[in-house]
Amino acid sequence: MKTNLTKQVLPVVVFALATVGAFTTHAMNERSETAAPIRGYIKLNPEATSCEEHDMCSTTNNGTICRVGLLPTGAQLFGKNSANQCKVPVYKP
Numbered sequence: 001m002k003t004n005l006t007k008q009v010l011p012v013v014v015f016a017l018a019t020v021g022a023f024t025t026h027a028m029n030e031r032s033e034t035a036a037p038i039r040g041y042i043k044l045n046p047e048a049t050s051c052e053e054h055d056m057c058s059t060t061n062n063g064t065i066c067r068v069g070l071l072p073t074g075a076q077l078f079g080k081n082s083a084n085q086c087k088v089p090v091y092k093p
Contacts, residue, residue: 037093040066040077041086048078048085057090064092 038059041051054077057066068074070092079088 038079038090040090041080042068042075043078043086048087051078051080051086056093058093059088060091062091066090066092 036059037056040054040057042054044050044052054068055066055070057077057079059079066077068077077090078086079090080086081088
């Protein structure tokens, strides 16, 4: 009787632990993506080849564009792309 109960309960326990582990890992990955700050730059020319460093921003779209001084009236900031141009929109952290 004892081994029969173990054979029935053990797979359920293993499945429950695997499910909890999967959800925990997924939540940790989402938090790590949102927590990564990125430097915001002001475009100094229309081609965005010359940029000036400013405040820290985020790549996570929360609906609020990152601006100088994190103020609504500040100039819009951008992140750099692979061609080293400041054209990537960044958002308020």
